[in-house]
Amino acid sequence: MTSQTPGTEKLAATSRVDLERDPRAIVGAREFAAPRALVFSAWTDPKHLSQWWGPHGFTTTTYSFDFRRGGVWRFVMHGPDGRDYQNRITFEEIVPPERIVYRHGGGDDVEPVQFRQTVIFEDLGAGTRITWRGEFPSAAERDRLAETLARLGDYVAATAQA
Amino acid sequence: MQYLTDRLFNRIAKLSLDTAFAALSDPTRRAILARLALGETSVTELAKPFAMSLPAVSKHLKVLERAGLIARGREAQWRPCRIEPRALKNIDDWLNHYRCFFDESFDRLDAYLQKVQAQGHDKARDQSRIEERSNDQPNARNGKARRDKPRRS
Numbered sequence: 418m419t420s421q422t423p424g425t426e427k428l429a430a431t432s433r434v435d436l437e438r439d440p441r442a443i444v445g446a447r448e449f450a451a452p453r454a455l456v457f458s459a460w461t462d463p464k465h466l467s468q469w470w471g472p473h474g475f476t477t478t479t480y481s482f483d484f485r486r487g488g489v490w491r492f493v494m495h496g497p498d499g500r501d502y503q504n505r506i507t508f509e510e511i512v513p514p515e516r517i518v519y520r521h522g523g524g525d526d527v528e529p530v531q532f533r534q535t536v537i538f539e540d541l542g543a544g545t546r547i548t549w550r551g552e553f554p555s556a557a558e559r560d561r562l563a564e565t566l567a568r569l570g571d572y573v574a575a576t577a578q579a
Numbered sequence: 580m581q582y583l584t585d586r587l588f589n590r591i592a593k594l595s596l597d598t599a600f601a602a603l604s605d606p607t608r609r610a611i612l613a614r615l616a617l618g619e620t621s622v623t624e625l626a627k628p629f630a631m632s633l634p635a636v637s638k639h640l641k642v643l644e645r646a647g648l649i650a651r652g653r654e655a656q657w658r659p660c661r662i663e664p665r666a667l668k669n670i671d672d673w674l675n676h677y678r679c680f681f682d683e684s685f686d687r688l689d690a691y692l693q694k695v696q697a698q699g700h701d702k703a704r705d706q707s708r709i710e711e712r713s714n715d716q717p718n719a720r721n722g723k724a725r726r727d728k729p730r731r732s
Contacts, residue, residue, distance in 0.1 A: 445678065447685045451692040459688060459695075469687035472680055549681055 446548045448541065456545040457514035457538050463492070470494075486511055490519075514538055602646035607631075608639050612662060615649060619661035 449456050459465045463479035470477050474497030481491045490506040510518035517536045532551050539546040602608055611625055626636040640660060643649040652659040 445681055447681075447689075449685075449689055449692055451696055455692060455695065456688075459691065465691070469691045470684055471687075472683035473687070547685070551677065 444548065444550045446546055448544050448546045450544045453538050453540040453545040454514045456547065457517075460517055460536070461513075463490070466490075473497075484508065484511065509533070599646045599648060602642050602648055605639070605642075608643055611636075611639060611643065611660075612648065615660055615662040619652075619659040621657040621659060623657070625660060 459469065461484050463477075463482045467477045467479065471494050476495045477492055478495065479490065479492045481489065483489055486508060488508050490504075490508070492504050492506075494502040494504055496502060505522065507520045508517065509520055510516060515538055517538075518533065519536075520533050522532065535550045535552075537548040537550075539548065603612070607629060610628070614620065614625060614628075622633060622636055622640065625640075626633050629636065640649065640651070644651060647665075648663055649660055650663050652661070
């Protein structure tokens with residue numbers, strides 16, 4: 418970060434999604450003007466999560482929440498169109514306040530496409546950077562699949578322009 | 580993020596995303612697609628880099644075709660294989676929705692964090708103080724942490 422006038426610090430407002438530098442997965446980053454421990458704590462309790470999880474217009478109802486390694490967050494997302502979407506997240510790794518790794522999906526009743534999500538919390542002094550990385554699907558080949566998908570995405574983009 | 584898949588199922592009927600992902604889960608089939616991304620070609624040509632029989636390659640092509648990822652020409656004997664851009668577009672759309680999920684969730688998280696900080700007495704902030712203290716302890720014992728120069732921002 419560059420030097421800033423006190424009180425006017427403005428952190429990057431949009432996520433950066435970079436397929437080029439890490440073609441094995443989908444990666445994004447975002448900076449928040451809040452201390453790392455606070456940003457991390459927003460992920461640790463369904464009371465906080467329900468305030469921000471999901472795209473605009475979505476609300477979240479939690480059935481159960483077990484924030485520890487191997488623990489499961491079972492919840493439903495209510496879409497703005499009135500539809501409900503069942504979700505299951507299994508926490509694979511929790512290192513406060515630095516890192517959360519979870520698996521999304523799994524089970525017949527939820528998301529058929531599984532993926533593993535890594536969320537890194539980085540202390541920037543004046544704020545916090547979250548770097549997220551999605552690898553999917555659940556198969557052992559997920560890295561190379563994501564790579565193929567990234568390449569195919571480029572191909573589609575090129576085709577669309579042609 | 581089941582909604583991502585649901586959106587795709589609803590908006591672009593017929594192609595089942597998990598069928599497409601299943602088709603893509605095999606390294607040979609991904610290699611075939613990568614080759615086809617360069618342009619259409621014959622089964623014989625596709626089989627060349629692989630140590631497998633033509634029928635084995637044909638089997639993979641059938642899986643890709645069923646998933647809607649490739650199309651095969653009816654013309655002539657060599658039945659050229661070509662990639663199906665629309666199906667790939669569907670996958671690309673899914674990936675965009677996936678990115679969108681984080682973009683919009685993080686918009687909301689940003690707003691929430693601002694609100695929590697403005698409130699000051701919010702529980703999340705208490706929580707953060709507790710975590711900050713517990714994080715400081717190991718460093719404090721080493722005689723570091725607090726005496727360090729303030730981090731440059």
